[in-house]
Amino acid sequence: MANKARALVDGLLDPLARLGHGGLKALAGLGRAHLLLLGILAGSWDMLRRPRLLLAQVFNVGVLSVLIVGVSGFFVGMVLGLQGYYVLSQFGAKESLGVMVAASLVRELGPVVTALLVAGRAGSALTAEIGLMKATEQLSGLEMMAVDPVRRILTPRFFGGLISMPLLAALFSAVGVLGGYFVGVGLLGVDDGAFFGQMQAKIDFREDVVNGVIKSLVFGVVATWIALFQGHDATATSEGVSRATTRAVVHSALAVLAIDFVLTALMFGK
Amino acid sequence: MAKQHSIEVLVGAFMAAGFVALFFLAMKVSNLSANVADDGYRLTARFTNAGSIKARAPVSMAGVRVGRVEDVRLDKKTYQAVVTMRIDPTVDDIPEDTFANIFTAGLLGEQYIGLQPGGSQDYLRDGDEITQTQSALILEQMIGQFLFKKAEEGGK
Numbered sequence: 001m002a003n004k005a006r007a008l009v010d011g012l013l014d015p016l017a018r019l020g021h022g023g024l025k026a027l028a029g030l031g032r033a034h035l036l037l038l039g040i041l042a043g044s045w046d047m048l049r050r051p052r053l054l055l056a057q058v059f060n061v062g063v064l065s066v067l068i069v070g071v072s073g074f075f076v077g078m079v080l081g082l083q084g085y086y087v088l089s090q091f092g093a094k095e096s097l098g099v100m101v102a103a104s105l106v107r108e109l110g111p112v113v114t115a116l117l118v119a120g121r122a123g124s125a126l127t128a129e130i131g132l133m134k135a136t137e138q139l140s141g142l143e144m145m146a147v148d149p150v151r152r153i154l155t156p157r158f159f160g161g162l163i164s165m166p167l168l169a170a171l172f173s174a175v176g177v178l179g180g181y182f183v184g185v186g187l188l189g190v191d192d193g194a195f196f197g198q199m200q201a202k203i204d205f206r207e208d209v210v211n212g213v214i215k216s217l218v219f220g221v222v223a224t225w226i227a228l229f230q231g232h233d234a235t236a237t238s239e240g241v242s243r244a245t246t247r248a249v250v251h252s253a254l255a256v257l258a259i260d261f262v263l264t265a266l267m268f269g270k
Numbered sequence: 271m272a273k274q275h276s277i278e279v280l281v282g283a284f285m286a287a288g289f290v291a292l293f294f295l296a297m298k299v300s301n302l303s304a305n306v307a308d309d310g311y312r313l314t315a316r317f318t319n320a321g322s323i324k325a326r327a328p329v330s331m332a333g334v335r336v337g338r339v340e341d342v343r344l345d346k347k348t349y350q351a352v353v354t355m356r357i358d359p360t361v362d363d364i365p366e367d368t369f370a371n372i373f374t375a376g377l378l379g380e381q382y383i384g385l386q387p388g389g390s391q392d393y394l395r396d397g398d399e400i401t402q403t404q405s406a407l408i409l410e411q412m413i414g415q416f417l418f419k420k421a422e423e424g425g426k
Contacts, residue, residue, distance in 0.1 A: 052274070059277045063284040102299045167288025174291035177299055196298065204326075205300040213292070 033229045036150065040158045040228070043151030047159060053152070057160025061122040061224075065168055068121055069114055073172035076109055077101060077179025084180075085188050097190050098199035101180030102173075106203065106212045107268070110173035112260050115219035118165060119252035123227035126157055127248035130231025131241035154228050161227075165220025166213050173212065211267045215260065222259060223252040310337060310356040311396035315370040320351035321381050321406025323372060329355045331385040336361045339383065355383065365390040366398075372406035381406060 047054055084100040130153065133139050139149040177199075184190040203209070227248045234244035320342055329337040337357035345352050357364065367388030374381050385400075394400070 055278060055281050058281050058284070062288075063280045066284055066287070106295060106299065164284075167285060167291070170288055170291040170295060174294045174299075177295075199299055201328075203300040205296055209292075209295050209300045212295075 029233070032233060033225070036154070036229050036232055037225055039148075039150040040155050040225075043148065043155035044159065046151050047155045050156075053156035054159055054163075057156045058163055059160075060125070061118065061157075061160045062164030062167060065118055065121050065164065066171065069117055069168045069172050070175050072113065072117060073105075073110075073175035074179040074182075076113060076172075077105065077176030077181075078183045080104055080109075080176070081180040081183030081188070085184060085190070094184075094188075094190050095194035096198055096202075097180070097184045098177075098195035098197075099202045101184070102177050102199045102203050103208065105173040105176040105180075106208050108260070108264070110169045110176065111212050111216040111219055112256060114169040114172045114216060115165065115223050115256045116253055118161070118168060118220075119223045119227070119249055119256065122161065122164075123223050123252050124245050124249050126161075126224070126227040127231040127234070127245045128241060130154070130157075130228060131234035131236075131244050134232065134234060135236040135238065135241055137236075150232075154232065158224050158228060161224030162217070162220045165223070166216040169212065169216035169219075215263050215267075218259060218263065219256050222255050226252045226255060310359050311362070312340065313355050313357055313364075313394055313398055313400055315353050315355070315383070315400040315403050316345065316348070316350040317353060317370075317372060317403050317405045318350055319405040319408065320353055321372050321374075321408065323351075323353060323381050323383065323406070327380065328382045329357065329385065330382055331361070331364075331387065336385070353383065362393065364394045366392040366394055367402065368394065368400055369402045369404070370400045371404045374407070 080101045081097065084097050085094055088094045088096055088100065130139075133149075133153065139153070142149040142152060181195060185192050185195050230244040230248035230251070231241075234240045323339055323342055325339055325341055327339040328335045329339060337355050339353055340356045341354040343352055344350075364385065365388040367390045369386040369388065371384045371386065372381055373384045388402075
């Protein structure tokens with residue numbers, strides 16, 4: 001009888017225990033992620049003495065993403081031009097097409113879409129690279145040689161992502177505005193002067209452009225950090241690395257979108 | 271060595287492209303190039319109704335922008351709106367009897383302050399007040415007046 005009662009209580013407590021286990025695991029992961037970030041930042045002085053390492057990572061994250069970011073920006077700008085023209089022409093306000101295209105690109109789409117693209121193209125590569133380094137015990141090898149793998153491997157990658165992201169986002173927005181110009185002025189016949197004139201009158205440098213750059217800096221930190229952490233924290237098997245890569249992309253995308261909401265509310269939600 | 275060098279060149283080109291894009295956004299897309307220098311002089315004007323004039327709204331003369339609204343606040347004694355404007359330092363010869371109106375750009379556009387110069391030989395200086403003003407036209411009020419007038423006419 002007593003056994004039965006105990007089994008019942010255990011059965012009731014079991015889901016609670018599982019919830020607690022999950023929560024503790026998530027918290028522990030968060031803690032490891034922050035410790036890793038501290039380690040990465042602690043290595044920034046060492047990295048400045050070896051700019052070559054940083055250069056190679058700016059190449060990996062930034063230069064190699066230019067094509068996808070540029071082409072996506074152009075297409076997004078063209079679509080904005082088409083859709084915006086459709087809506088605005090119904091209100092007889094197609095001269096505001098430039099404002100609409102530029103505001104949506106500079107404030108939102110530039111930073112966010114670039115962050116998603118970079119998370120997919122460069123973030124996943126970072127996770128896979130670091131995860132494989134861990135699985136093939138290259139990181140342990142570095143430690144054996146008294147080289148701190150966090151400082152030597154992770155720090156330059158972190159700052160490479162941090163530097164590349166705002167530049168890529170600016171590229172995205174600029175190319176997107178040209179795409180919108182191409183569709184709006186070139187194909188749909190919006191007045192050339194009104195397109196840029198209204199845009200300059202309504203888009204504020206501090207309010208819109210600088211806030212967009214701040215956003216993309218934050219996304220650069222978040223996306224690179226998540227990618228590096230997932231790689232560094234991956235189970236050292238091929239399956240573990242593949243899971244970590246998936247997680248890196250999913251988590252960065254969710255984090256970027258959630259943080260974007262918070263930042264937008266803080267910056268523009270008056 | 272050659273490979274390292276080509277990476278350097280590509281990274282340099284990438285960073286240059288990024289900065290050019292930022293520059294393009296700053297100069298061509300946003301209003302940075304059109305900003306009035308902060309060293310302009312201040313003028314104030316009182317309106318019985320400032321409409322939807324806000325800080326940064328343009329101040330123009332003959333359709334040319336000569337400054338920006340810096341501040342709008344309520345005078346607690348007279349219940350008038352006090353609008354402070356920063357005028358471009360190159361426009362230093364606005365006559366004393368200039369008229370300040372609040373206009374609307376287009377039917378639904380934003381409101382701006384239009385200055386109509388008078389004929390005086392004395393010019394406004396930093397801190398001076400434009401005494402002759404006309405308030406913003408409120409569309410609802412006008413429609414109301416119009417209806418009222420029509421009803422009056424119908425009664426006769």
